[in-house]
Amino acid sequence: METQNAVGGLAALAHPGRLEVFRLLVKAGDAGLAAGEIARLTGSLPNTLSTNLGILAGAGLVASRREGRSIIYTAGYDRMRELLAFLMEDCCAGNAAICAPLAEVASRACGAEGRSC
Numbered sequence: 001m002e003t004q005n006a007v008g009g010l011a012a013l014a015h016p017g018r019l020e021v022f023r024l025l026v027k028a029g030d031a032g033l034a035a036g037e038i039a040r041l042t043g044s045l046p047n048t049l050s051t052n053l054g055i056l057a058g059a060g061l062v063a064s065r066r067e068g069r070s071i072i073y074t075a076g077y078d079r080m081r082e083l084l085a086f087l088m089e090d091c092c093a094g095n096a097a098i099c100a101p102l103a104e105v106a107s108r109a110c111g112a113e114g115r116s117c
Helices: 001-011 017-033 035-042 045-056 077-088 097-113
Strands: 062-067 070-075
Touching: 001 017, 001 045, 001 077, 017 035, 017 045, 017 062, 017 070, 035 045, 035 070, 045 062
Parallel strands: none
Antiparallel strands: 062 070
């Protein structure tokens, strides 16, 4: 991943409302959530939510699909993995003990509720 692409992704997440929406969508999994449900769960106003979703989508961190009259939003897992990999690429200067807590967090998250990562 190019540095400029990483900066774009990090900038999109560098806002409390957008970060909350993104984390909610990550938890929702592939099923995603309808825009109205996201607004209800986050307490966002529709226009604010629309702006935040647009910024996250522009960074590749959110995707959408139409289901009937609803628009369903999902986390952009590929982009998220690319961003995490970029951040960890040079991690630890070869000292695995520094990054070991991150592996533990990932293991707990992936093992939760039978999810696979």
